[in-house]
Amino acid sequence: MKESLIILKNVKKTYKVGEQEFSALDGVNLKINQGEFVVILGPSGAGKSTLLNLLGGMDKVTSGSIKIGENDIAKYNDKQLTNYRARDVGFIFQFYNIMPTLTVEENVALIKDVTDTNKKVEEVLKSVGLLKHAKKFPSELSGGEQQRVSIARAVMKNPKILLCDEPTGALDSKTGADVLKLLKKQADNDTTVIIVTHNSLIAEVADRIIRIKNGKVESNETNKHPKNIEEVKW
């Protein structure tokens, strides 16, 4: 049995909107194992993205702890969080967030500026099928290709955790399936992949399905029979 890589204990996150406080997460407890392919489902405003941001060290908890391995990142200061993001986490966004003025290979190589990695840009690009587009600018690529750049960039740092916010949200179903295959491949290589999505079909291929509603974990189930991506009817 795999070890728990991520353990959340009573995580709360509140935002102030004007005079009022708004609770985005209200006492979330979770355990996620290393190498798991996790899908977090929930309606808009449920707190999915907030949870993802907290896991990625992009936001700070109001209370509670988030243990990544032995370390509680909830206690990290800004500098430690920066190092954590640089070393351990890869992000994939719905709208790709790749640098429009860098070429494909440069976007991926950018990671070398923040962390030491033994991965080679060429190999990573090859693994996501973008080698022939290496010299192109993002504007010359399709949405799916741009998302693959985003994956390549995340993979380049060989992260412990890959956090994906609606990675297929802006893609058609076929391209979305291709992207998922790449993400699944990362999980197979022992990277913990956490996907936040509205799309419940993605959950069918997940190892674990977490449902969130009104800032609370509604369910946290292990998918005993995850499907192959090809088996899902998109």
Place this chain on the structure above:
Amino acid sequence: MLYKKMFRDMKKNLSSFITIFLMIMIGIMAYSGIEAYMDGMKETADKFYKENNLQDMIVYGQNFSDNDLKTIKNIQNVKNVERKLSVTGITDNDKTLLINFIESNDISKFYVVKGKGFEKDAKGVWLDEFYAKENNIKVGDKILVKYEEISLKEEVLGLISVPDHLYDVRDESELYPDRKEFGFAYLSINEIPEDYIKSKVMKEMNIQDKNIFDTYLKDFNYKDYIVYNSIMIDVEDKSKRDIVKNEIEDKLKNALAITNVEDTLSYVTYQGEIDEGKTYVGVFSGLFLFIAMLSVITTMTRVVKNQRTQIGTLKALGFSNGKVLFHYIGYGFWISILASIAGLFLGYYFIGTTFINLEMSFFEIPNGHPEMNISSYIVAILSILIVAIITYITGRSILKENPAETLRNKVPNVKGKSLNITKNKIFSKLSFSTIWNIRDVIRNKIRTFMAIAGVTGCCMLIVCALGMLDSMNYFVKLQFKTLYNFNYKLNISENITKSDLNTLYKKYGNHTSKTLNIEIKDKRGNRKSNNIFVTDADNYVRFVDNKNNLISKPKDNGIFVTYKLAQTEKYKIGDKVTWHIYGDNNYYTSKIIGFNKDPQNQNITMTRKYLENLNINYNPDTIYTNVNLSNIKEIKNVETIQNIKALKDGMEGMLSMMKTMLVLIISIAILLGSIIIYNLGILSYTEKEYQFATLKVLGFKDRQIKKIFIKQNNWVAIISIIIGLPLGFYLTDWLFKTAIEEHYDFAASITLQSYLISAIGTFVISYIVSKILSHKINNIDMVTSLKGNE
């Protein structure tokens, strides 16, 4: 990699970065250019004065002997002395030459442009280079110079510039040197014919027969009888000149006036030009820089803010705040470094050189060149720092947020309260576009303020540049139409006899004046040089009050003091002024009975009768006449004939030089103004693109959306014009009152036409730029614009 990103981002946002580049470049170009020009003026003169040993003091008088020279030389602190005989001569083609006969040339040495340097035994003339150029005279040519009965045909040995002749006019009423008609020449004292001196001495001794003279004065040496009328003094320590002055006054009874070189016309005029320029540096270039920097700050802030999502992404990828900040500071840093270098380069070579060359056509000084001032480098560095700091502050404010927040697009902060005012009844009657724009302005106060500040500054500069020309034209009118009410001014020879003077009166009338060089002693005993204009010219020379209304000349019981002098010295009507004429140690006390305004000369005026009541002899130096002298080139006992039209033309010549400079300033103002309007227009357009796209989706026609966009820019232009016009007036007035030389009394007088040109010009530029920008609305891609804002 981030460098690559930076340069590509710049390329992608080329128009923004080009405008930032241009604004910094123009701002620094204007500042460093005018500074280099002013410093160049100063350095060029300082070098020229030093290398050519400009005299420190001049003693004016009559008949300075060898002993007088020795006496002065023996005074402590005197390093060297040289005497000269300066007279006004006429050439064979009726040009006027100030002829200087000299014994040596160690003080105020020639700068030889062409030909050879001074040699006492050389036979020939060293001629004013500018005069020679204007009259096409070359080294080796022969010119004929006449002075009294002497007629000298001399070969031109050299073309020269001399440090005490940077600015030469026949008469102080001429403001612009007429190099074609007036110049200076130097000859060795040996060139004065012995016969001429001999005949003069014979005349003075009342001896008619040469033989008798020769018998009577066997050891006659004509050189002992040359009447030197000035001595140039070089001192060891300038600060002790007063001691030297007092000793000369005690020991040399024939010294009529002793002047420090700083009080001579050539020096004062040149220095005045530098002082004037210093204020321009502060005002024009400061304003240019200020307007440019305002706009750069706004643009840079927007550029960084537009990178918000990318900043968030970089943070999410693990880039440290420092690294991200450093990266974004680079955007402003590199562009401002390049722009500063270009600005310094163009400032020096374009503005500095152009202005210096213009000045060097006015002042006769060799090797004029701009001089880069340390303050230009400081301003350039400060500009770079300001841009970097602004980028830092903007970047830091974004980086303060956590990456999750940064990755979300900032929702425009629409505060309902601030917009409540637009819910009033009056507003409900306004059109959609008007209300939309009012709300947009309320929401974007800083952007609107910056736009108004930028356009106001440009409008001010245009008003000021045109206003300076208007004011100068007004001055010409006041001086040559209101105050001078004559056609010709005859400068009478110094030693004219009474009968010769009467002959002149008969021919040209007896409207005369005399200028007395005086020293005023204040209550603390300090003495200041000034002059008294003694009028016996009736209506030929008139007077005005502070509002330029004609007033009568002073009565015979006191003096008029000019307003500016009264202001400087805090004189009131009824106060008494103590003064003495140079060369006469008797002090007089005169009561101030009125004030008059004189745009050119801040002095004292009195009537002939008042002067005579003080028991001072009135022997006029000027006759004013309306007799037609257009065909007369020479009048006996008259040194120069000045035509009022020529004086006016001279003044207009100076104005034309000024025009060139002002055209340059206006061009820069228009260029800068257009760039600022375009730049702020782009910013405002970019911020509204999403809303315009939404309006397009809703079915608004391009024409309607353009109207909304142009309307706000028009408002900005109109408000800026309303603020800019009066500010332009105050700027001009301030410039005239503070920058102009002390002896002038100018005020801004701007015509309606100039206000209209400035207002219409500013509006048209703004409208054209808005029109060009509004074409972008045709090409709004609704899908991309709306999606990009998600």
